[in-house]
Amino acid sequence: MRGSTGQESVALIYQIVGNLNYERVQYVVENKTRKVAKFSSLALARHYINEGAEARVEFLIPLSIREPPVDEKGNLHLQSFTQKIMEELETDGEEDVKIGVSPIPAIGNYRLGGKYYQFEATPQSIAATVFFHMLEDVNLIEDDQKKVKLILDVSTGHNAYIPPLFDAARAITVLDKILGGLKNYKLTQVKYAVAEPVSRDIKKDSYQIFLIDYNVKAFMSFPYNHTELDKAANIPAYIKLEPQEKKRVADLFGDREELKKLLRQALLAFNAVKYNAPLAILNKELIELDPKKATEVMRSLASLFKEILKPTISEGRVKVTEIDFRSLANLFISLTLYIFIARKVTTLNIPIHEKGVDIEKLLVFEDIYRLIDMQVNSLILESEILKIKGERPSDIKRNFFAHAGLSKDTIKEVEENGKKYVKYNQGKVNEIRAWLSQPYTEKTNNRPKTSRKIS
Structure with a gap:
């Protein structure tokens, strides 16, 4: 389930799920909310509903949790995978909680349905996959009034998936703070949640869920200097592919010069603010301010990379393309800095006369x-x-x-x-x-x- 919920405030809870057979227990959140559930995220959802927010749970499901379904052509069928997981999920009567399933890349070898499968991915590709889920769920690059409490429930799931979840959340939080001028923009709260371990041998009446602030610092610093813009605009450089595949990706994205030009304008605008040259920002011959164009480019990049990150299957190998997520995050930071400056300068509404600026x-x-x-x-x-x-x-x-x-x-x-x-x-x-x-x-x-x- 993707996109805006249409509400003013929503608690968006991500939980990594290692299997669908967790024991149903009573969870307690902040000594207030008590909820019997198989998944701790559902107890968190009930807690935030009681606090007056809408709640949405997005289960992050590694592809290795079930035998990968394929279509008649032998291609991996993600829609069937998602539908099957949704049918198996037990949501404990939480009808007012929006539930979604987001498949994420898996790592390791597993025997599923009587067959051996090898899942090939990297932590950076997992982080990139989760990042694009979050970018869409938070609706970050759209200029609306939506407010989100972002919660990372790491009570379950294999350790290999937890660091990428935090990497993705860190990147989203940095973008949010940039758009808010180093303050929260849409994310009014970012926390991670950990529940007490549930043992099948030793029973307890209830299990605490701890909510901890996830603090991320953002700085107004441009990721590139002028000599690095050409490389930053080279989309295939972010992807580990064969040369012929890189050319296909470059063709899919389109005009590299357009992205390079936008990054150049972003660098000029940022330096004009940092080094205190406001008149330069108002001179259209020096700097073009077009936040709509930058937003369109970010949408195109997100669509392209989501397509690239789709898993493929061949002879028992389920593979996800390797992505340089740290470099990709810097690209999105650059465009976000530009959007922030362009939007703010536009709202200043400074009149420019033929004779200059007052x-x-x-x-x-x-x-x-x-x-x-x-x-x-x-x-x-x-x-x-x-x-x-x-x-x-x-x-x-x-x-x-x-x-x-x-x-x-x-x-x-x-x-x-x-x-x-x-x-x-x-x-x-x-x-x-x-x-x-x-x-x-x-x-x-x-x-x-x-x-x-x-x-």
């Missing part, structure tokens, strides 16, 4: 700088605007940062033997310490008085 209107870029913890850029920008207007900046803290910590009123200069030596005035040290502790505050920001409303 210089004071550039101050609204503070809204972007604040979002991404680059408020010092605002101090420098304001200082430069005052100079252009012929006014002398009067805020000494702003001057300090605008002059790389070398403002005249904070340093003492000594020249000796043709060399210049500088040190801070002793009387300024405590003040400088306070500035470094809190570089930017509204109270000390002596901004020129101008309307923040753009018309």
Whole structure:
């Protein structure tokens, strides 16, 4: 089951399932919710429903759990696999919980249905498969109001599948934080859940499920420099394939130059924000801002890689193409950074006249700088605007940062033997310490008085 639930808030719970015959026990979630179930994720779903959210459980099922079904041509039939698992699942009467099954690549050798099967995949391919499931389930790249509590239930399943699940969730969380300006965008909560082990020999009245925050840090850093853009736009480089297959993949994706151009615009836009050149972002000859185009490219990439990750079967070998997930995640991070900047600049609605841009209107870029913890850029920008207007900046803290910590009123200069030596005035040290502790505050920001409303 894929796509938006249409609700404002949904608890999206992923559970890796190792078999379908877990013992039915009573689970307790945060000393509140009690639920008898075979799967701990169903107890979690009931907990979040009681908390007022809609709940959805997505079971991540390795292909090795059942004999792989094939169609009349001998191809692996994923739809039949999913349908069979859905029929076998016991959901313990949770009719108001949306249930889905997502097949994931398997690793190892198994005897299934009287035959031996060899499952070939890598942790990175598993992570990529789960990542694209999550990207669609969270509806991340679409600009809507959906809010999601993301829960990773790792109470069951083979250890080989747990790290890829966390890798996928980490990538999704980073993209979410970028779109939210280093804050949550659609993911209001990310946790992982672990239940007490259930022993068939030693019975308990109930089993605790522990919910733990999964904290992921995101930084505003572009993954590539200008010399790496050509390689980043080479889609076949992310995939381990024979040369003839790589050409087919390149043809499937289409124009590589289009992706390279988009990445180049993303790098320019990012550097214009990072290095405080707001006027450059508004110059269409320098930087093209097209968030819709970037969103379309991300959709195309997701569709292409989901197709590439479809398993194949031949003579008992079930194989999933090897993907370089870390590099692929960097590609999506780059496009997401571009989408974030393009959307934010568009919402600033700065008028561009034939004679240029009203210089004071550039101050609204503070809204972007604040979002991404680059408020010092605002101090420098304001200082430069005052100079252009012929006014002398009067805020000494702003001057300090605008002059790389070398403002005249904070340093003492000594020249000796043709060399210049500088040190801070002793009387300024405590003040400088306070500035470094809190570089930017509204109270000390002596901004020129101008309307923040753009018309």
